[in-house]
Amino acid sequence: xxxxxxxxxxxxxxxxxxxxxxxxxSALTEQGCRQAALLAERLHQELNLRPxxxxxxxxxxxxxxxxxxxxxxxxxxxxxxDLRELNNGLAAxxxxxxxxxxxxxxxxxxxxxxxYPGAETWRQLYIRSSRFMRELAAQADRGDTLPxxxxxxxxxxxxxxWWIDVDIASxxxxxxxxxxxxxxxxxxxxxxxxxxxxxRLNDTAHLYAAGMAAPFKI
Numbered sequence: 006x007x008x009x010x011x012x013x014x015x016x017x018x019x020x021x022x023x024x025x026x027x028x029x030x031s032a033l034t035e036q037g038c039r040q041a042a043l044l045a046e047r048l049h050q051e052l053n054l055r056p057x058x059x060x061x062x063x064x065x066x067x068x069x070x071x072x073x074x075x076x077x078x079x080x081x082x083x084x085x086x087d088l089r090e091l092n093n094g095l096a097a098x099x100x101x102x103x104x105x106x107x108x109x110x111x112x113x114x115x116x117x118x119x120x121y122p123g124a125e126t127w128r129q130l131y132i133r134s135s136r137f138m139r140e141l142a143a144q145a146d147r148g149d150t151l152p153x154x155x156x157x158x159x160x161x162x163x164x165x166x167w168w169i170d171v172d173i174a175s176x177x178x179x180x181x182x183x184x185x186x187x188x189x190x191x192x193x194x195x196x197x198x199x200x201x202x203x204x205r206l207n208d209t210a211h212l213y214a215a216g217m218a219a220p221f222k223i
Contacts (some may be wrong), residue, residue: 006141010152018033026053027091030065037187039217046218063088161185170201
């Protein structure tokens with residue numbers, strides 16, 4: 006797999022109504038639909054008719070984003086639970102205040118901490134994401150389409166870690182992370198030396214040009 010495009014779903018209702026994220030199955034907001042349309046137009050222009058394989062998390066906010074992309078790019082998205090966000094267990098569908106009452110005390114490392122009853126740990130999310138990516142890589146090596154994945158902030162972070170072969174435990178030790186904004190584009194590519202590179206990370210230029218993204222914070 007020489008390249009892959011990662012897209013975070015556009016702005017969703019839980020972003021504005023005080024609900025938790027994770028497996029809360031929220032729809033796109035009106036702003037999110039506009040973000041997805043701008044994203045779709047940019048992707049269509051940059052791909053320049055290059056054939057793609059479009060995969061999406063099966064959570065509603067991701068499926069709706071992928072549907073807008075698919076309609077512009079002329080392809081039907083394939084939904085899979087493997088690309089879902091970190092499972093927040095009993096906190097799904099709850100307000101932030103309700104979730105706080107369910108939160109479990111941290112007794113282990115951050116990677117192995119189960120935040121809520123029935124939730125995944127970050128290590129479990131990494132295992133789920135990397136398993137999907139290995140299977141996708143095997144398929145991609147047999148085809149000529151560019152994989153485009155519509156996912157979530159957490160799942161994209163773990164996919165990037167898998168791509169550059171970073172031990173996820175080391176990220177905790179280094180206190181390293183990065184932002185993945187709604188409707189952003191991240192591009193992973195192997196260069197001419199077959200090194201796994203991050204060509205773009207959290208690219209929201211299409212939103213900024215339309216006045217829908219904040220300028221640099223200095």
